Amino acid sequence: MHVLIVGAGGFIGRHLAGRLVAEGLRITAAGRVPARLERLIPGVSALSCDLSRDSVEAWHGRLAGVDAVINCAGLFGDARGYPQVHASGPAALFDACRSVGVGRVVQVSALGAHAQAASAYHRSKAAADDHLAALDPTGRDMGWVVLRPSLVIGRGGRSSALFAALAALPVTPRLGQAGGLVQPIHIDDLVEVVFRLLHAPLPLAERLDVVGPEPMTTDALIACFRRWLGLPRAWGVTVPRMVLAAVARLGAGPVTREGMAMLAAGNTAPLAPLVAATGCRPAPLEQALARCPAGEADLRAARLAPVVPILRLMLALVWLAGGIVPLVLTSQAASAAWLARVGLVGMPAIAALWTGSLADIAIGVALLATVRGAALAGIGLMTVYTLILAGTVPELWADPFGALIKNAAVLGLSLAVHTLETRRG
Template sequence: MNILVIGATGLIGSHTLAALQRTGHHAIGASRKKPAGALATWKELDIGSLTDAQAWLPHLEGIDAVINCVGIIRESRPNDFQRLHQQMPIALFAACEQVGVSRVVQVSALGSQMHASTAYWRSKGAADADLLQRRLSATVVRPSLVYGDQGASSRVFTMMASLPLTIMPMAHSALVQPIHVDDLADVLVKLLTGTSPAPRELAAVGPRAMTIAAYIEALRAGMAWPPGRVLALPAVPARLLARCAELLPASALTLDSLRMLEQSADGSNTAETGAVCAILGRALRRPEDFAGPGQRARAICVWAFPVCRWVIAFLWLWTAYASWFGWPHAQSLDWLAQCGLPHAWGAPVLLAASVLDAAIGMTVLIARRAWIWPPQMALVLGYTTIMSLHLPQFWMHPFGPLSKNLPLLALMFVMWRLAANAGKQD
């Protein structure tokens, strides 16, 4: 079969594409840009602009089945939900009906309805309703929370599991039913390629419903961490936090996502597992088996990398302030003179050093690139060398102003390599 996977670079789409290839089907990925190293046939499409059925027709030639895996958790531009979740899929489904595509699967979300309380759910629900009323062999799959090692929400949850104490809104009341992305991908492959009649709608859920706190504890157990504590953030500060988080473009925490958590407390976003297991032909993975000890280092890095970056940025900014405003200039100028600097150059060099330190601190805060770390290491090494030659007494200072540069250099080296690795993964 020739199967078009739309949104093939996302978590669900990429795993579905790989699962189709493993089973011997000709899977064609579709996204804005083909990933580096991708072996599958690819259609590079500006999917968000394909909101008319006629625009889809050339891309459906020779296609036997289509799966739409496009989904965003929050809008980066106004009307993104309507455009990507509703208008684009409806145009796609109309084109599939026109050319006679034999099988269509829509990956939606548990809780999606046309009259739901959030724009995310409503936009998904509108596309679902459109597909179900068409003369197509179609299934709407509504997954619960999906776990995958590369998934953004999964990284957040494994990060929380790596901490002995964490706090989260609705931690002990919101119910989720996590499913592993490999299980979900296998279900989607069977729906696309199976010969037995497929359901029109399917709740793709994991083996059991659980609170978010219980889910985090299950991930802890899988990664072989000792038990920890998960505290529930009260409603008022949770809403305030969500409002603030909405200002961050990459944050998945919004007032709408918080509202979806609140509404899940009644169990309405859980389901029986019988239908999923029947299609899968085996038991679902337990949440305790989602992440293993091999994920421990990655889970720690999710929080350790930004914390270390903020600390190093603070160090540079504080040094800039202390050098010019906090420490007596006479003492600083005397040290510069001992390093061989002419007296007339002392004040300008001190000012330039303070400005440079401040600029580095701001760069560390703003620029998340690997190239920012080698210049810092070179500068710290230069400071250390000059002071070692001209002010060696600081090696014996009880506060260790020079000896502390050694662990700082080691930390900067680690940050450099972690940033370089993150860049390659992106």
């Protein structure tokens, strides 16, 4: 069987592609950067696609010889892209599948997706779901299934990273009344559901809510992750809903306004229809997590997650201060005296002062804007500063306030921030 996976570079897509390759299926991964997909998922071929722009005709050649299509593509938090990536883009893909005779289509949607949903995310997902269902209502010619998963848990998932980070805090936050129940399913069980549906006989025309067996509060979910990480019980502190709402409005944390609305609405569904349609009974979350025990790397990643933005902020402040203080707070006489010590006077000194200060400010701003490579640029500039001062004013090594030796700490912080950049090319 030849399966085309759209959005194969995402969390669900990567796990799904890996399982299908292991089962001996021929997999083509589709995404914006094919070379990246081939690096991420060994054993697949890759092609370029862009759901925000590709027409029905653009898909025709790509679908030649394809037996099944799985659409895992999705955005969260970028409402401007929802109409294209979630609705019109998948609709064009599904129309092309129908016209070229693809045997079956699996659409990975979201629990709660329907036309009257409160969130734009769910409404846009529902638009593609409804379009697919209308193409062949009986599923006799082109079998189709819309999967609506609840919270999907597993290594590499953002939800898992978030709840593991919350669980690893010395004092665990209790979201309490901030939201309703969730019904998490492990990624391995979701992949098993898809695998079975790829081999299910036609006709196939299903909308399935994909959930785990246990509805739970977010507090219980955090506690589950804490046990998985091997951590003892910790004190909990209730986070008021108004605090979470303020954080969401400011965009200062991982919780968005849309995410808050989804959390408040709850995210549960009956399990029986999924079991009846697929024969797959997802494991309780605690058991599912136990299949892949947490190691030191998992605990380290969970504890680092909330620290990374703080490290970046502190490093940015160092660079901004290094640029602003000489221009605004330091007297011209003091600046001139310092520059004279390294052999710069007159216009060259003024040019060096402004060039260095603006470079420092630029790196600080780039760090705040999370520009990739900003910390690495800072390492280079700090190394240049250190070499110049070490060669021209070596007595600074003995400065009682550590004027030069402190550069080593900044270099170490810069290296840590650069290393913790998780985006892959």
